[in-house]
Amino acid sequence: MSLPTNKxxxxxxxxxxxxxxxxxxxxxxxxxxxxxxxxxxSGGVVPLIGLALGSLPAGTSLYLIVGVSAVCxxxxxxxxxxxxxxxxQELSR
Numbered sequence: 896m897s898l899p900t901n902k903x904x905x906x907x908x909x910x911x912x913x914x915x916x917x918x919x920x921x922x923x924x925x926x927x928x929x930x931x932x933x934x935x936x937s938g939g940v941v942p943l944i945g946l947a948l949g950s951l952p953a954g955t956s957l958y959l960i961v962g963v964s965a966v967c968x969x970x971x972x973x974x975x976x977x978x979x980x981x982x983x984q985e986l987s988r
Contacts, residue, residue, distance in 0.1 A: 912986055924982035931974035938967025 912920075942960045945951045951960070 909987075912988070917986060920982055920985040924978045927978035927981070928975055931971040931978065933971075934967050934974065935971030939964045939971060940968075 942951070942964050946957070946960050
């Protein structure tokens with residue numbers, strides 16, 4: 896006598912997502928991710944490079960540069976993960 900196993904249990908199949916819906920979802924995720932990259936680079940990385948090269952105007956506050964860079968890097972990261980979440984959620988319906 897043996898105990899029952901789960902090997903014969905098959906999960907129910909999800910209905911397939913239509914191709915045009917899948918492409919629209921992926922394009923939307925890519926668009927939001929590209930905005931995230933732009934915010935991260937323009938507001939987060941470029942000021943830090945300008946600070947390192949000494950090309951910023953005299954009297955620019957170090958705390959302001961680091962603060963703005965941190966906020967932009969954080970905002971870009973949040974947008975990136977929101978785009979990932981959106982794509983996963985829409986394609987798993």
